[in-house]
Amino acid sequence: MTTITILGAGAMGSALSRPVTDAGWDVRLWGTWLDDHLVDAIEAGEPHPRTGAVVPSSVRAYRSAQLEEALDGADVVVMSVASVGVPKVTELALEGISQADALWLTSKGFCPDEAGRIQLLPDAIRAIAARRGATLPPLVAIAGPVKANECAAGLPTATIFGCRDGEVSRRYAAEAATPVYAIAHTDDEVGVEVCAPMKNVYAIALGIADGLGEATGTPHHNLKAAAFAQAVREMSLLGARLGAHPDTAYGLPGVGDLEVTGLSGRNKVYGVRIGRGEEPREALAEMDRLEQTVEGVPAAGLARTLVDQLGGGLAEELPLLAAVCAILEGVPDVQATVAGAVLPRRG
Amino acid sequence: MTTITILGAGAMGSALSRPVTDAGWDVRLWGTWLDDHLVDAIEAGEPHPRTGAVVPSSVRAYRSAQLEEALDGADVVVMSVASVGVPKVTELALEGISQADALWLTSKGFCPDEAGRIQLLPDAIRAIAARRGATLPPLVAIAGPVKANECAAGLPTATIFGCRDGEVSRRYAAEAATPVYAIAHTDDEVGVEVCAPMKNVYAIALGIADGLGEATGTPHHNLKAAAFAQAVREMSLLGARLGAHPDTAYGLPGVGDLEVTGLSGRNKVYGVRIGRGEEPREALAEMDRLEQTVEGVPAAGLARTLVDQLGGGLAEELPLLAAVCAILEGVPDVQATVAGAVLPRRG
Numbered sequence: 001m002t003t004i005t006i007l008g009a010g011a012m013g014s015a016l017s018r019p020v021t022d023a024g025w026d027v028r029l030w031g032t033w034l035d036d037h038l039v040d041a042i043e044a045g046e047p048h049p050r051t052g053a054v055v056p057s058s059v060r061a062y063r064s065a066q067l068e069e070a071l072d073g074a075d076v077v078v079m080s081v082a083s084v085g086v087p088k089v090t091e092l093a094l095e096g097i098s099q100a101d102a103l104w105l106t107s108k109g110f111c112p113d114e115a116g117r118i119q120l121l122p123d124a125i126r127a128i129a130a131r132r133g134a135t136l137p138p139l140v141a142i143a144g145p146v147k148a149n150e151c152a153a154g155l156p157t158a159t160i161f162g163c164r165d166g167e168v169s170r171r172y173a174a175e176a177a178t179p180v181y182a183i184a185h186t187d188d189e190v191g192v193e194v195c196a197p198m199k200n201v202y203a204i205a206l207g208i209a210d211g212l213g214e215a216t217g218t219p220h221h222n223l224k225a226a227a228f229a230q231a232v233r234e235m236s237l238l239g240a241r242l243g244a245h246p247d248t249a250y251g252l253p254g255v256g257d258l259e260v261t262g263l264s265g266r267n268k269v270y271g272v273r274i275g276r277g278e279e280p281r282e283a284l285a286e287m288d289r290l291e292q293t294v295e296g297v298p299a300a301g302l303a304r305t306l307v308d309q310l311g312g313g314l315a316e317e318l319p320l321l322a323a324v325c326a327i328l329e330g331v332p333d334v335q336a337t338v339a340g341a342v343l344p345r346r347g
Numbered sequence: 348m349t350t351i352t353i354l355g356a357g358a359m360g361s362a363l364s365r366p367v368t369d370a371g372w373d374v375r376l377w378g379t380w381l382d383d384h385l386v387d388a389i390e391a392g393e394p395h396p397r398t399g400a401v402v403p404s405s406v407r408a409y410r411s412a413q414l415e416e417a418l419d420g421a422d423v424v425v426m427s428v429a430s431v432g433v434p435k436v437t438e439l440a441l442e443g444i445s446q447a448d449a450l451w452l453t454s455k456g457f458c459p460d461e462a463g464r465i466q467l468l469p470d471a472i473r474a475i476a477a478r479r480g481a482t483l484p485p486l487v488a489i490a491g492p493v494k495a496n497e498c499a500a501g502l503p504t505a506t507i508f509g510c511r512d513g514e515v516s517r518r519y520a521a522e523a524a525t526p527v528y529a530i531a532h533t534d535d536e537v538g539v540e541v542c543a544p545m546k547n548v549y550a551i552a553l554g555i556a557d558g559l560g561e562a563t564g565t566p567h568h569n570l571k572a573a574a575f576a577q578a579v580r581e582m583s584l585l586g587a588r589l590g591a592h593p594d595t596a597y598g599l600p601g602v603g604d605l606e607v608t609g610l611s612g613r614n615k616v617y618g619v620r621i622g623r624g625e626e627p628r629e630a631l632a633e634m635d636r637l638e639q640t641v642e643g644v645p646a647a648g649l650a651r652t653l654v655d656q657l658g659g660g661l662a663e664e665l666p667l668l669a670a671v672c673a674i675l676e677g678v679p680d681v682q683a684t685v686a687g688a689v690l691p692r693r694g
Binding site: 156183225256343 | 493
């Protein structure tokens with residue numbers, strides 16, 4: 001039996017415990033030092049506070065001080081903490097990770113190194129391991145249109161596993177799938193990784209179109225659809241510049257994940273506020289007060305830094321990213337700014 | 348000044364009169380024998396009954412008996428009638444069309460020939476012209492995420508012109524664009540044409556996911572997003588088999604138009620009814636009673652015929668099309684049928 005240790009007992013980590021349990025795996029769920037209240041609920045058999053679903057009773061929960069025990073003998077380790085926590089948890093868990101057959105990664109984001117250069121998380125993890133002289137097992141990037149609460153509730157869910165060694169992602173995609181948790185696979189790690197933070201940025205733009213509709217009483221569906229198509233195009237272009245296959249963004253990690261992110265979620269809600277006419281920085285402060293983290297906001301800034309870093313005219317090919325950044329900084333005419341970025345140009 | 352004659356005074360024809368007027372063209376709008384009440388409203392300066400927008404006062408309206416006059420001296424003729432009316436209107440207007448510089452086409456659909464073989468509308472029009480010994484000017488297929496009411500209201504709209512002669516689509520895209528009506532261009536006529544009827548089929552599936560959410564009280568966003576990604580993939584595959592560029596479906600005609608069609612419209616509404624638990628044939632009869640034509644229903648059957656006609660294992664590559672057809676025929680477990688079609692398969 002495969003033993004899997006999920007690091008992070010939040011929404012996505014606890015949700016993932018459901019399909020791998022159903023697939024017959026031995027599942028451990030480790031909570032960080034921020035997750036004690038979540039582990040309390042899991043141990044009490046109560047619904048998880050973030051997903052509303054009860055974690056399967058066979059899942060063993062571990063608290064932050066029990067990391068070594070949680071990792072002991074694990075075949076697969078899953079990094080499933082907030083992206084800001086990835087470097088620290090990687091350091092803490094490195095020995096256990098290096099002894100596993102694979103490191104899966106559901107955490108997503110851009111990670112600046114000490115010199116301020118933007119990396120994707122797999123490269124950040126590799127850099128930490130290299131500095132420590134540790135050998136990593138194959139890394140499997142996991143993304144796609146997965147709302148944690150639906151996955152945890154056993155509703156039909158499609159995801160994608162990406163590993164540089166395509167045979168590894170193929171094998172785990174077969175072994176961890178259930179009738180309702182289906183897994184595509186690819187060898188395009190970068191393509192899978194880059195779409196995840198970018199879709200949060202672009203979901204703000206989709207929300208803006210919805211908000212413009214609310215503010216004016218006339219839906220802006222044409223604008224939203226044009227923004228959707230442009231967002232997918234930009235994810236493909238950015239991925240390609242980082243070495244991804246351009247088509248990866250046209251499947252589950254791009255088109256699929258942008259669709260689900262644009263249906264609900266904090267990035268979209270934040271965009272709606274802006275589209276309705278709220279001042280972006282005030283709206284963000286209000287969401288902060290409500291403890292609603294808007295991941296697309298820092299991602300937009302980091303993405304712009306990455307694009308500048310890549311150079312070669314890439315910035316001009318990503319006008320919607322530039323438009324979202326300008327709007328977050330308070331540019332006055334939101335509708336014209338989005339339209340100017342997503343409507344085809346003459347010529 | 349370019350003179351453009353739009354054949355069909357319905358939602359899309361009347362909506363198109365707005366940007367071409369704003370582009371400075373001389374615009375004529377001809378109503379079919381079914382459009383007299385629409386022409387009445389246009390001539391009275393009242394809002395168009397289908398879009399809610401007033402047609403620009405400089406647009407000259409013509410009634411069905413005035414076809415010859417409407418076409419006299421037209422530089423561009425636009426076919427903008429319901430797809431079932433295209434053959435008849437082509438016959439009636441053939442002389443005027445053959446004297447124009449271009450035939451634009453906003454009508455969309457699959458058109459069976461007399462032997463029952465499925466054609467796209469441009470080929471159906473070409474066949475009629477060939478039978479009559481008439482020479483057609485270049486044909487420009489027009490698609491993309493355009494809700495007519497928003498276009499008519501002057502809201503930001505992106506569309507795409509596809510002509511086998513890419514220089515023709517490029518030129519008209521430049522000449523007919525306005526700051527709010529922006530036009531991409533391609534030489535992929537087939538790619539533009541095939542997505543339009545298919546997105547109506549797939550919008551039913553998106554609606555089903557919404558309806559399942561309503562029926563169960565739990566959103567099925569993961570399923571909807573997986574269906575969206577699969578739909579785009581199937582449009583690309585079908586287009587490629589017909590000679591289209593596979594990427595055309597990943598832009599405005601596929602991703603963009605499916606997004607806008609999935610946001611509202613009759614196909615989506617019909618899908619919601621099915622997802623909620625209504626029997627598909629009864630729900631369709633009810634929508635017929637409400638005079639709500641669901642274009643995706645006949646399109647699904649015609650698409651299946653086309654796929655069978657193309658052969659070569661294509662049917663197996665389009666499981667979501669098969670699932671929609673099965674659901675329309677009353678297969679019992681709608682959720683499992685959609686999930687079985689859109690979740691990645693093991694292997």
